[in-house]
Amino acid sequence: LIWHKNKSIALLLQKLILFFAGISWAVLIHQTPSVFVDPGDNVSLVCSHNRSDYKVMLWYRLRPKNTALDLIGYGYNEFTKDSVEQSFKESFKLEGDLKARVKKGSLVITNITAEEHTAMYYCAAREAQHSNKPTVRA
Known part of the structure; x- marks a missing residue:
């Protein structure tokens, strides 16, 4: 949660949310705790977990x-320039290493304003979903 008070912005993060498909497993997760920033500052929020298949x-x-x-955006195995949704590209960036044993990603918010960036920020991790395209036969 970011709020504006005495020309300061406070950023409060909640725990990592994991979206599980099917059976839930114990996952060791970490996310940046509360951060205090001033308008115009940049901040990097870090999220990591140790689940190799997520x-x-x-x-x-x-x-x-x-x-x-x-x-805001997502990455599969890595973050690219296309990882951030179009409406967030102006002041948000995603970076990190999703191939390592411990997966680590950062949400970088630049030029913070109370009006635009007051919010709760959540990180989520999941398995990749794959599907086979059906074959159509005449």
């Missing part, structure tokens, strides 16, 4: 008075 990392934003999460 190669997808997603970042979400929940704004005050909203009930829906906004997807």
